[in-house]
Amino acid sequence: MSDGPLHEHGLGPTGPGSVLLEIGDGAGALVVHAPPDTVRAEIEIRRAGCDWTGLHTAVRERRVRQQVFYAGLFASLEAGQYEIRWRDRCDARRASAQRVVVKPGEVTEAKLASPIVSRVLTSSTAEIGRTS
Numbered sequence: 001m002s003d004g005p006l007h008e009h010g011l012g013p014t015g016p017g018s019v020l021l022e023i024g025d026g027a028g029a030l031v032v033h034a035p036p037d038t039v040r041a042e043i044e045i046r047r048a049g050c051d052w053t054g055l056h057t058a059v060r061e062r063r064v065r066q067q068v069f070y071a072g073l074f075a076s077l078e079a080g081q082y083e084i085r086w087r088d089r090c091d092a093r094r095a096s097a098q099r100v101v102v103k104p105g106e107v108t109e110a111k112l113a114s115p116i117v118s119r120v121l122t123s124s125t126a127e128i129g130r131t132s
Helices: 115-129
Strands: 027-033 042-047 056-058 060-064 067-078 080-086 098-102 107-111
Touching: 027 080, 027 098, 042 067, 056 067, 067 080, 098 107
Parallel strands: 027 107
Antiparallel strands: 027 067, 042 056, 042 080, 060 067, 080 098
């Protein structure tokens, strides 16, 4: 795992009407909800079973209908099964990815826990599984 700082984007909050989704025949969108402490962290995506290529988006503050939430957005993806994970916070040998299904003409929503929490849980799980 990388213990260095997360790669940061200089992007501020988004407001109503500032995001365009390209969905329809054969394409959908994916909103990945995340904790507020992950603003500017990157979420990486790949087609299920394929190599990680670095395709990613940053978590941003989103302001919609007088509410605030935090999420990364993939505005147009070919319909199918994907895996998402925190970019630059994964041990490639045992990276845990979450599977999502993007449907054509729809906005799929998923949630990722904080990468720091995920790292602690992974380490704790590894310790529990060890025997003397």
